[in-house]
Amino acid sequence: MAEQKKTSGAGQGGFRQAQAWLHTWCGLWFSWLLFAVFLTGTLAVFAEPISHWMTPEHHAEEAEQAAAAGQQGGDLAQRLAWGVAYMEKHHPGAEMWELWPSDAQGAGDLRVYWFDEKRQYASAQLDSATGQPLPAHGVVRATQGGHHFVDFHYRLHAGQAGLWVVGIAGIAMLVALVSGVITHRRIFKDFFTFRAHKGQRSWLDAHNAVAVLTLPFQIMIAYTGIAISASTFMPAGIAAYFGTGSQGLHSYVVALNESDRPERSGRAMAVPGLEPFALRGQALMGQPVRAVVVDSPGDAAARIGVYGWNSDEEMQQRLSPTTGMVMFSAATAEVLKLRQPGDVDGAGASMTKSVMGSLHQVEFGGQPLKWLYFLCGLAGSAMMATGAILFMVKRRSKHLGRQAGEFGSATARVYRLVEGLNVAAIAGLSLGCIGYLWANRLVPVGLSHRAGWELAVFFGLWSLALLHALVRAPAAAWQEQLGLLALLCLLLPLLNWITVADSLPAQIARGDWESAGVELCAVALGLLAAWAWAYLRRRGADAARRVPAVKMEVGA
Incomplete structure (x- = not known):
């Protein structure tokens, strides 16, 4: 009957038609932002190579390090002693000394890190054969390098506000993915069909193909991206315990990272030799020493943390990117904390968050998995691009036809x-x-x-x-x-x-x-x-x- 004529819209037709409307409009209005987030996230997979290309002044330095990779220089005890001597001379009041004595093979130069007066991470590189600071390799161009794509990907260079915008877009993406699967009745059959030179049909086939091909990846990356920022999107727990605003957030971060750091005792005590701690920590956690960290150096309450290197083989066998860690009392050499490689501080919730972060940021699997993420990210970007273009291809002919x-x-x-x-x-x-x-x-x-x-x-x-x-x-x-x-x-x-x-x-x-x-x-x-x-x-x-x-x- 004429009075029962159907019109398009969210409230017309059955459940599938309602999902089609939701998929179309939710997908369209967020497709432009999601394309930007996905493309920059895809580039962020190789943020380090991009940073390497964007800092050519470092290439000569890296070539020298590679040439000297097999030169052992001083042994572990000597390297750690040189690091302590440098810090005692130049940064005696720093609240933390972090020494990287060598690479995973026991070679390479010694690096030292500390927090400066502005609580910014600062560093210096020392010669592994003499312990003397290495001269800078000329003027290095200031650049964000590949980190620009990382920052834009998850917060649009807009701080907390950008993080919220990207989070909302991620939720819209999940809605569009689920409604798209419901809408396309023959989605898996159409995956094996591509009709070239057919206008709207060709764009729909391309959209279906890249969507179905990487559908598990798209759902995983959207969900984990939202989950790892859960404390931002659901801040009630933090606000209840630490207060609201920036001060509450700062207190939460301090408690999260320094909850067990002891207060300074006020009694002076020289930093003991670090080699025995390093060797003992290496034996307990089963990894070569990556870093030795001294908290509150020069005080009787100082702690000495020994951290390990993750090997490529280890990261292909587990999802959590955490390394082994052993924390000692500097005064008594007592073991205060032991964390095996792959474990996390906290219960199952902490492990879940760590695994989700590793899944989202591809911190395991090495280069093959990075390339898989890169290709899937390109496919996801293509899915959003073809969807946005399909919207106009579908409507252009109707509009020109004066409908x-x-x-x-x-x-x-x-x-x-x-x-x-x-x-x-x-x-x-x-x-x-x-x-x-x-x-x-x-x-x-x-x-x-x-x-x-x-x-x-x-x-x-x-x-x-x-x-x-x-x-x-x-x-x-x-x-x-x-x-x-x-x-x-x-x-x-x-x-x-x-x-x-x-x-x-x-x-x-x-x-x-x-x-x-x-x-x-x-x-x-x-x-x-x-x-x-x-x-x-x-x-x-x-x-x-x-x-x-x-x-x-x-x-x-």
Whole structure:
């Protein structure tokens, strides 16, 4: 009957139709933010290699360390004695001394760490053969390196407010994933079907394929991302015990990390020889010594903590990234605490949080698992991008066909805004990411607040991409931004060679696969962007040829 005519909306149809509405709109309004979070999180998997590429001044230092890796220098006792002597001379009032005597093989230089007067982590590197401080290797460019992608991924460089925004987006992602599975009745069957050159059908097939392929990964990464920030999203327990506001949060962090740290006794006591503690701790936890930490040095209440190295084999066999640890009383040599590798302080809840953090941050499994996360992250980004594009492909033909719009008289303006946001969120963010790497080579090394200028290039280029996408026609905006993206990616190795005299072949020849990997991935992205640009250009030319033919037929 006419009066029973169906209309679209959340309240119409059955349960599956309601889930389709939820999937479409929840997915659309959060897809742009989720794409940004997912893409930067994918890049954050290799934050250390990116930081390595962005600090070329360290390469000579790292090459020297690699060449001297087999040179033992002083033995463990001598290295620890040199570290204590340096700290007693230069930082006697520090509340903590942290000594890294060697690498996991017992070689390499000695490193010492402490908290300065601003409670910032400070460090120095000592020669393993003489115990003398090593000179700095010239001026090093200030940069956030790959940590920029880490920070943006989980809090958008916006502190606690950004953390809340990303958390809400993560919940929306879980809603979209679950409702998407319910909506697509033949989701697993369609996974094995791809119909090319079919417009909306092709985009839906691509969206289904990348979604189903990595569905367990997407659910896991969204859930663990929310869970590891649970104390922020559910702060009632912290507020009840430690108070509200920043002071309560600070008290909670102090209690979490220093709950068992003894108060200074006021009685002076020289730091004892550290080698016996290190060797005993190594035997108790079954790991080579990574660090020896002295809390409250120079006081009778001082503690000596011995921490171990995680081997690659260990991290492939367990999810928790914690190392072994033995805590001693400096005065009596009594064992105060013993933690075996993989254990955590606290009960099952602490272990669960540790495992979830390890799952989310891929702190186990080595390079093979990092690459798996990277590829799954790219697939997740593609899932969000194809979903956002599919929204407009599905509605564009209806709108051009003069069908009634879902936003009434504002339909054309809303669709135009969505088209522009699609371009800026996908191509524009990619431009910002590659522009960040270009800024690292082009911003002068000695410029004040240099790291901030690199971030300004990232956000500035992204903002310009949004403005460009809203001003230009969608088809032209896609072509122009993808063309620029291809150009910047493909020319990155050339830029690196011109600015720091380091070429991609030279990186491969010396085995610097961290730097080579960054540039090879940039080239791969550039080739993909160039293919997309050529495809859109060819499709646009075909459409332009069809329009005159249609006009001639109408005129005839």
